[in-house]
Amino acid sequence: MNINTVKLAYFSPTKTTETILHDIAKGIGPETLDVIDITRSDARQQPLKVAEDELLIVGVPVYMGRVPALVGEWLNALEASNTPAVCVVVYGNREFDDALIELKEWITGQGCVPIAGAAYIGEHSFSDSGLPTAQGRPDQDDRTHAEAFGQAIVKKMHSVSAISQFAPIEVPGNHPYKGKTTLWDVNFIAVSEECGQCGICADVCPVEAIAPEDSSRIDEVKCITCCACIKSCPQNARSIKPGPVNDAQKRLNTNCKAPKKPEWFL
Ligand SMILES: Cc1cc2nc3c(=O)[nH]c(=O)nc-3n(C[C@H](O)[C@H](O)[C@H](O)COP(=O)(O)O)c2cc1C
Known part of the structure; x- marks a missing residue:
C-alpha cells in the first residue's frame, strides 16, 4: 500500500x-x-x-x-x-x-x-x-x-x-x-507584576479559562492545568504557586530524573 x-x-x-x-x-x-x-x-x-x-x-x-x-x-x-x-x-x-x-x-x-x-x-x-x-x-x-x-x-x-x-x-x-480522567479544580497560577496584559496566555489556553481582559482571572473549573499559559508568557510572569500542582512538580523532579x-x- x-x-x-x-x-x-x-x-x-x-x-x-x-x-x-x-x-x-x-x-x-x-x-x-x-x-x-x-x-x-x-x-x-x-x-x-x-x-x-x-x-x-x-x-x-x-x-x-x-x-x-x-x-x-x-x-x-x-x-x-x-x-x-x-x-x-x-x-x-x-x-x-x-x-x-x-x-x-x-x-x-x-x-x-x-x-x-x-x-x-x-x-x-x-x-x-x-x-x-x-x-x-x-x-x-x-x-x-x-x-x-x-x-x-x-x-x-x-x-x-x-x-x-x-x-x-x-x-x-x-x-x-487505571488512572483517572478527572483533573484538579485548582487555582495554581501566580501572576507577577511583570504581566503586561498582552493576552497571549488567554489566546493559547485550550479551554478559554483565562479572561482576555485580565490574565490573572482564571476559571479553575475550566482550567486543565496544561501550563500552556505559563510556558508561552513572553515576560515569564506566570508561575506555579504552592499547592497540589507544586507538590506534584516536586515529586516529579525527585522521582522521575532518569x-x-x-x-x-x-
Ligand atoms: C494534568 C496533567 C497530567 C499529566 N499526567 C502525566 C502522566 O500521567 N505521566 C507523565 O509521564 N506525564 C504526565 N503529564 C505530562 C505531559 O504528558 C507531558 O508534559 C507532555 O509532553 C505534554 O504534551 P504537550 O507538550 O503536547 O502539551 C501530565 C500533564 C498534565 C498537564
Missing part, C-alpha cells in the same frame, strides 16, 4: 506532541500532509472524516496515565472506514500507563485500523527551571527516533497490498484502564 495523504491530528498545549508528530510525518514524507491541530476548543468542534486511502496519525499528551478527557468528545466524532492509523502518546518521563492502549482502542472503535503505536517523552507540563522534569525533551535523539519511526511506518505500509493483511498491533496497558526512552510498537 502507498501512502499519498497523511492526516496529522494532535492536541498539544505545550507543543511537545506537535513536534513529535511533525517529525514522524517528515520521516514518512507524504505527497499531501493535512494538519489538524485540535488544541483550541473551536478546532475540537470540527469533526474529522478520514478515507480508506489516507493515513491518520493521532497524537495526545498523557494526562494522569490516560488520554485527556477533553479529547474524547472529538475522538467520538471521528469518522473512519478501514483507515490505517498510527497512535502516539507523549508523556512527561513518569509513565504513559494506559494512555496508548486507550487511544488505540478508541480509534479502532471509530473505524480505524491501528498499524503502529508509539510513546515519546516531552518536557513535563509542570516542569520549570527551578523544578525541571524531562527538560528539553523531545531532544535531538527523540526527534531522530520519531523520523525513523515514520520511515518504519512507510516500510510496513509497503509490505502489504491490502489493509486486511495487517496483523493487529499489541501495545502495553491494562484492562480496565531519562526514559521512546518506544514504538509495529
Whole structure:
C-alpha cells in the first residue's frame, strides 16, 4: 500500500506532541500532509472524516496515565472506514500507563485500523527551571527516533497490498484502564507584576479559562492545568504557586530524573 495523504491530528498545549508528530510525518514524507491541530476548543468542534486511502496519525499528551478527557468528545466524532492509523502518546518521563492502549482502542472503535503505536517523552507540563522534569525533551535523539519511526511506518505500509493483511498491533496497558480522567479544580497560577496584559496566555489556553481582559482571572473549573499559559508568557510572569500542582512538580523532579526512552510498537 502507498501512502499519498497523511492526516496529522494532535492536541498539544505545550507543543511537545506537535513536534513529535511533525517529525514522524517528515520521516514518512507524504505527497499531501493535512494538519489538524485540535488544541483550541473551536478546532475540537470540527469533526474529522478520514478515507480508506489516507493515513491518520493521532497524537495526545498523557494526562494522569490516560488520554485527556477533553479529547474524547472529538475522538467520538471521528469518522473512519478501514483507515490505517498510527497512535502516539507523549508523556512527561513518569509513565504513559494506559494512555496508548486507550487511544488505540478508541480509534479502532471509530473505524480505524491501528498499524503502529508509539510513546515519546516531552518536557513535563509542570516542569520549570527551578523544578525541571524531562527538560528539553523531545531532544535531538527523540526527534531522530520519531523520523525513523515514520520511515518504519512507510516500510510496513509497503509490505502489504491490502489493509486486511495487517496483523493487529499489541501495545502495553491494562484492562480496565487505571488512572483517572478527572483533573484538579485548582487555582495554581501566580501572576507577577511583570504581566503586561498582552493576552497571549488567554489566546493559547485550550479551554478559554483565562479572561482576555485580565490574565490573572482564571476559571479553575475550566482550567486543565496544561501550563500552556505559563510556558508561552513572553515576560515569564506566570508561575506555579504552592499547592497540589507544586507538590506534584516536586515529586516529579525527585522521582522521575532518569531519562526514559521512546518506544514504538509495529
Ligand atoms: C494534568 C496533567 C497530567 C499529566 N499526567 C502525566 C502522566 O500521567 N505521566 C507523565 O509521564 N506525564 C504526565 N503529564 C505530562 C505531559 O504528558 C507531558 O508534559 C507532555 O509532553 C505534554 O504534551 P504537550 O507538550 O503536547 O502539551 C501530565 C500533564 C498534565 C498537564
